Amino acid sequence: MTMSDEALFHHVYIVQCRDGTLYTGYARDVNQRVRAHNEGHGAKYTRGRRPVRLLYTEACASKGAALRREHEIKAKSREAKLDLIKQSVDQDDYQGRGM
Numbered sequence: 001m002t003m004s005d006e007a008l009f010h011h012v013y014i015v016q017c018r019d020g021t022l023y024t025g026y027a028r029d030v031n032q033r034v035r036a037h038n039e040g041h042g043a044k045y046t047r048g049r050r051p052v053r054l055l056y057t058e059a060c061a062s063k064g065a066a067l068r069r070e071h072e073i074k075a076k077s078r079e080a081k082l083d084l085i086k087q088s089v090d091q092d093d094y095q096g097r098g099m
Contacts, residue, residue, distance in 0.1 A: 017049035
């Protein structure tokens with residue numbers, strides 16, 4: 001997927017804050033949003049918990065779908081969010097080996 005293809009999507013993302021907490025958000029450009037968090041221009045929650053580190057992204061076809069998915073993820077327990085992140089990393093590893 002190219003950068004221009006990614007711009008067509010809406011994304012849900014999870015970052016880990018300096019204190020170990022997880023923050024879930026929505027963005028069209030995840031990298032730009034993470035930069036904003038780290039510059040203190042992101043969510044109020046992350047301002048005092050910088051730097052943040054991107055752990056998970058999920059592309060959605062529409063803003064509505066992304067906002068619904070953000071709400072679903074925010075309702076999950078920390079452990080469920082960590083499982084979601086782990087599954088994503090495992091899937092990336094699997095695809096990266098060409099299997």
